[in-house]
Every structure is written in C-alpha cells, then in structure tokens.
Amino acid sequence: MRAIRLIMQRELAQYFSSPLAYLIAGAFLLLTGVTFYSDLNFSLGVRPVEPALIPNLLAQVMIVFAPLLTMRLLSEENREGTMELLLTAPVSDGNIVFGKFLSAWAYYTFILLLTLLYQFILVNIALPDISHTIAAYLGIWMYGGAALAVGLLFSATTENQILAAFMATIALLLLYYGDSLGRVVASADLAYILFNLTLQGHYAASFAIGAVRAEDIVYYAGLIVVALFIAIRVIESKRWR
Amino acid sequence: MIEVKNLVKRYGTFSAVNNISFEAAPGEIVGLLGPNGAGKTTTMRILTGFMPPSEGSVKVEGFDVLENSMEVRRRVGYMPERVPVYLDMTVHGYLTFWAKLRGMKQPNTQVNQMLERFSLGDRRNKLVRSLSKGLRQRLGLAQALVHNPPVVILDEPTIGIDPQQVIEVRETVRALRENHTVLFSSHILSEVEQVCDRVIIIHKGKIMASGTPQQLAKKYKPGVHLYVSLSGRSQSEIRALLESLPKVDNVREQAAGFVLSSRTDADLRADVSSIIAKHQLTLLEMRLVEVTLEDIFLNIVDKR
Structure with a gap:
C-alpha cells in the first residue's frame, strides 16, 4: 500500500509540474466551456438544459484525452531505464502499475471536478435535474477510469510515447464504436451482445439518461481490472527477456 | 554477502552467462572484469532481482533471488550502467523517493547525509535535468546507497565521466569497503586493479580467472x-x-x-x-x- 501511495504521489507531482498536463486541462476546459455556453444559449428558447451535457461530451473526448494522459506513465520509464530501478526496488509489479493508474485517475478526477463549475452556474440560473447530472458524472468517472486503464496498458508495451498514445486511441475507438458492427449484422442478438461490449453501450444507454445500473459499474470496473492485469503481465514479461 | 552457484542465463539458445560461481564477503570489493557483452550486466541484473536466473542458485545475504526476491531487493543498492534518473524531480526529491520506496520511514537525515557526501548539497532543490553527466553519476551512486544496503552493485560506474570524476567515484567505491559487500564491473583494467580486492575475469559468459590482482599477476604473467x-x-x-x-x-x-x-x-x-x-x-x-x-x-x- 505504501509503495502504491509513493508511486502515485510521484506521478501526481509529475502531472502538476508538466506543461502537457496543463495543456490538456486547458483544452479540456475550453472544450467543455464552449459546449456549455452554446447549450446554454440554445436552451434559452428551444429546450431545457441537458443535465448530462458535459459527461456526454467527455465520453467521446476521452478517446483522445485518456491516451494523452497515460502515454507517458510506463513508456517513459522503459525508455529512460528507470524501469530497471523500479523493478529492482522492493515493490511488486502490481504496485507499480496500480500506483501509476491511480495517479492518472486522480488527475482525471481533478479536471472532472473543475467542470462542476458549470453545474454551479446552472443551479444558480435554472432548475436542472441534479440527480441526473450526478448519475452522468458517476458514469463518466468510471468510464474515464476504464479508458485510462486501457491507455496505461499500451504505455507498458512500448518505449515510444506517441506509439503508446496512438495504439491506445485505436483500441478505445474500437471499444467505443465497436457496436457499429452490430448495425451491419443481421442478428439482433449479436448486435445486442456487441453493443454491451462497448464503452458506449454502458454509458449512452444508462448513465447518460440518469440511470445507475450495477452492470455498467461492473463493466467499467471489470475493464479496469483486465487492462491493469495485462499491463502487469507485460511488465513481468520484460524480466524474462 | 553474495553467493552465486552454477549460474546460467539463457536468452533463447544463447547463453549470456554460462555456469559461473563466485562469492563475495562483507568488507570486500569484487570486480567483474570483461569485454563488452561478457555477461557482466546480466549477472548483476540477476543479483538485483531484475531478472530470474535460468539455472543455478543466487543468494544475497542468505536470501534466494527467486524465493525471497523482495528481501534481496531490500538489501541491494544498484546503479545500472545507464544511470537512469527522473529528469523532472529535484535532487532531494529524487533521493527521498528511492529511500522511501525501499522502505525507509524517515529518510531525511540519510538523504541529507548522501547529498553532503556526494557534494550535491548546494543543488538539492535543482531539477535532475539540469545536472551534468558527472553529477548524475554521483546522484546515481547516492541513490544506490541511500538506504544503506549491505550489498552494493555498481555496473560500470565510471563510464562517460571526466578523469577527475572517475577518481572521485573510485575513492567513493573504495570507501564503501568498510560496511558493504561491493560488486563492481568494469572493462577498464587499471581501474579494477586500483579499486578491487578481488577480480573475476569473465569472457563469453564464463569465468576465466579470479583472485587478487597480485595473484593473477603471479599466475598469468x-x-x-x-x-x-x-x-x-x-x-x-x-x-x-x-x-x-x-x-x-x-x-x-x-x-x-x-x-x-x-x-x-x-x-x-x-x-x-x-x-x-x-x-x-x-x-x-x-x-x-x-x-x-x-x-x-x-x-x-x-x-x-
């Protein structure tokens, strides 16, 4: 536990001292801010505000942002050779991966909390469905964790950050839009199964409309566990090479 | 205390280390000497618990590297050949991180001692990125010693630094003899001669000769x-x-x-x-x- 905390602390400090992380946070807020503003304008006369507006946007944005946040975490250790020191420290491989993952998730939580600003504005000028918003935020928080875990997995496989980010983006795209395949198959059952395997399938159909379902939480938690487990194995395999 | 018995490490069909055995006692500096690719780094990586041996038994302070990897890792200080560092940490933060990760609860005194010993005190709040190669080498040594391990393993610690710094590093290594078992690798012969109590010459994964520099001189020339x-x-x-x-x-x-x-x-x-x-x-x-x-x-x- 202590090792996990130490590694997580170090990585978090790196996030807050690196320009990239601030750029990402800035882009994050700009994007969500513009979206919020235009939705607010729209909702003046046409329809009520969308309570899950920001989380819905993030569901797609995270496909790009999660790899950017995680690409460095393990690939840099591989490239700089510090992995050799980590692997000879009295720390299990699992602790290393878990500490790194928690730091990314904590940083993501931090920028997610920044977007709560919009909800405070909204509460002051309208009557939004707060429980709907909370459900959507819970969903996108879990969803983000899963996306980051996938990003971390690809960071473990290579020394090249760009390659790690690229492969993770492709994997997330497949995981997100995989259900498009369901639209071209003739079987409704198969389409249903495919839909339920995708990131989108466990967000759009539930959290986005304000529903919290155990199966969706289990799906994201499961994805985190599987991705981290493979990442640990990838690191272990480096010892045998 | 290091005990290596019939150690073999294979990569596929290639044997990087082929049945070597040696021991190193506390208070002794043992030099691993050999050309590049002789198997020095592989041997050291096995001793530090970085990679498992293919065959043979390797014990550090009585703990087997396979069965008690964590105990071994707690007792070893290691400086890899490349001297890896985290560029975006401060010098003080870097040493504190490794000290804590290796189980020290309150490493502040130890860290300050190390900074003092390696003359890095005036740079404690500088980023590692700003250090020259020689200073990074010192930081690497400090990193390997900060948790006061009984066994210290240094992989070619004098490569790529200027002559003045080479002398400093050698003196540091010699000073370690009192409280540590030191395994030191090099392909510079005069260095091993100056620093080590005992030399093990390896070539193509095999031990070719071992003994004190004087013994070797007597035997082979x-x-x-x-x-x-x-x-x-x-x-x-x-x-x-x-x-x-x-x-x-x-x-x-x-x-x-x-x-x-x-x-x-x-x-x-x-x-x-x-x-x-x-x-x-x-x-x-x-x-x-x-x-x-x-x-x-x-x-x-x-x-x-």
Whole structure:
C-alpha cells in the first residue's frame, strides 16, 4: 500500500509540474466551456438544459484525452531505464502499475471536478435535474477510469510515447464504436451482445439518461481490472527477456 | 554477502552467462572484469532481482533471488550502467523517493547525509535535468546507497565521466569497503586493479580467472620484466648481448629499447649493468615493468 501511495504521489507531482498536463486541462476546459455556453444559449428558447451535457461530451473526448494522459506513465520509464530501478526496488509489479493508474485517475478526477463549475452556474440560473447530472458524472468517472486503464496498458508495451498514445486511441475507438458492427449484422442478438461490449453501450444507454445500473459499474470496473492485469503481465514479461 | 552457484542465463539458445560461481564477503570489493557483452550486466541484473536466473542458485545475504526476491531487493543498492534518473524531480526529491520506496520511514537525515557526501548539497532543490553527466553519476551512486544496503552493485560506474570524476567515484567505491559487500564491473583494467580486492575475469559468459590482482599477476604473467634502453652499439648487437645473459628468457623490442623477461624472480639489473660496463654502452633508461591486468586479460582471452 505504501509503495502504491509513493508511486502515485510521484506521478501526481509529475502531472502538476508538466506543461502537457496543463495543456490538456486547458483544452479540456475550453472544450467543455464552449459546449456549455452554446447549450446554454440554445436552451434559452428551444429546450431545457441537458443535465448530462458535459459527461456526454467527455465520453467521446476521452478517446483522445485518456491516451494523452497515460502515454507517458510506463513508456517513459522503459525508455529512460528507470524501469530497471523500479523493478529492482522492493515493490511488486502490481504496485507499480496500480500506483501509476491511480495517479492518472486522480488527475482525471481533478479536471472532472473543475467542470462542476458549470453545474454551479446552472443551479444558480435554472432548475436542472441534479440527480441526473450526478448519475452522468458517476458514469463518466468510471468510464474515464476504464479508458485510462486501457491507455496505461499500451504505455507498458512500448518505449515510444506517441506509439503508446496512438495504439491506445485505436483500441478505445474500437471499444467505443465497436457496436457499429452490430448495425451491419443481421442478428439482433449479436448486435445486442456487441453493443454491451462497448464503452458506449454502458454509458449512452444508462448513465447518460440518469440511470445507475450495477452492470455498467461492473463493466467499467471489470475493464479496469483486465487492462491493469495485462499491463502487469507485460511488465513481468520484460524480466524474462 | 553474495553467493552465486552454477549460474546460467539463457536468452533463447544463447547463453549470456554460462555456469559461473563466485562469492563475495562483507568488507570486500569484487570486480567483474570483461569485454563488452561478457555477461557482466546480466549477472548483476540477476543479483538485483531484475531478472530470474535460468539455472543455478543466487543468494544475497542468505536470501534466494527467486524465493525471497523482495528481501534481496531490500538489501541491494544498484546503479545500472545507464544511470537512469527522473529528469523532472529535484535532487532531494529524487533521493527521498528511492529511500522511501525501499522502505525507509524517515529518510531525511540519510538523504541529507548522501547529498553532503556526494557534494550535491548546494543543488538539492535543482531539477535532475539540469545536472551534468558527472553529477548524475554521483546522484546515481547516492541513490544506490541511500538506504544503506549491505550489498552494493555498481555496473560500470565510471563510464562517460571526466578523469577527475572517475577518481572521485573510485575513492567513493573504495570507501564503501568498510560496511558493504561491493560488486563492481568494469572493462577498464587499471581501474579494477586500483579499486578491487578481488577480480573475476569473465569472457563469453564464463569465468576465466579470479583472485587478487597480485595473484593473477603471479599466475598469468610470472617472473620479472625489465625495460632497458641502451645506446653505443646498433640495436641488433645490443639485442644479441642481452639475449646472451643466462637469466634472461625472452627479449622483446619495445619503443626505443627492450623488455627483458625472466621466469624466475631473479634480479636482472646487476647483469645488465655488467654488460654496460664491459661493452662501454650508455644507459638511457632502465625500469621494472609492472604486470598489468591488461596483459593478464589479453593473455587469458587470447589463449581460449
């Protein structure tokens, strides 16, 4: 536990001292801010505000942002050779991966909390469905964790950050839009199964409309566990090479 | 305490380390010497718990690297050849991180001691990124020693730094002898000769020779070697005169003179001066030639 905390602390400090992380946070807020503003304008006369507006946007944005946040975490250790020191420290491989993952998730939580600003504005000028918003935020928080875990997995496989980010983006795209395949198959059952395997399938159909379902939480938690487990194995395999 | 028994490490069909055994006791500096690719780094990586051995048993402070990896890792300080560092941390933060990760609860005093010892105190709040190669090397050593491990493993710690710093590093390593078992690798022979109590020469994954530098000198290049440079006659005449000396077994041309070798420990100087007097030669230079590990090393490596 202590090792996990130490590694997580170090990585978090790196996030807050690196320009990239601030750029990402800035882009994050700009994007969500513009979206919020235009939705607010729209909702003046046409329809009520969308309570899950920001989380819905993030569901797609995270496909790009999660790899950017995680690409460095393990690939840099591989490239700089510090992995050799980590692997000879009295720390299990699992602790290393878990500490790194928690730091990314904590940083993501931090920028997610920044977007709560919009909800405070909204509460002051309208009557939004707060429980709907909370459900959507819970969903996108879990969803983000899963996306980051996938990003971390690809960071473990290579020394090249760009390659790690690229492969993770492709994997997330497949995981997100995989259900498009369901639209071209003739079987409704198969389409249903495919839909339920995708990131989108466990967000759009539930959290986005304000529903919290155990199966969706289990799906994201499961994805985190599987991705981290493979990442640990990838690191272990480096010892045998 | 390091005990290595019949260690084998294979990568596929290639054996990087092929059945080596050695021991290192506390208070001893053991040098691993060999050309690049001899298996030094692989041996060290196995000792630090970075990679498992294919065969054989490796124990550090009585703990097996496979069965008690964590106990081994707690007791080893390691500086890899590349001296990896986290560029975006401060010098103080970097040492504190490793000290804590290796189980120290309150590492502040130790960290400050290390900063003092390696003259990094005035840079404690500087980013590691701003350090020169030599300073990073010192930081790497501090990192390996900060948790005061009984066993210290240094993989080519003097590569790529300037001569002044090389001397500093050697002195640091020698000072470690009191409280640590030190395993030190190098392909620079004079360095191993200066620093180590015992030398293990490895080549192509096998131990070729081991012992103190003096023992190795005796075993692989016994006898006395004398360099003389004379004038007054032609070189070939001088050579013939030198070869005629009864105790001289071999005469070899070197620079402007000759190296005389004798298999016994006889003193050749008296004989040489008698020739000088007899044939009225002029003595330009005469000195004993030290046997270097280089000679021994080439001698051993060539033979196989």
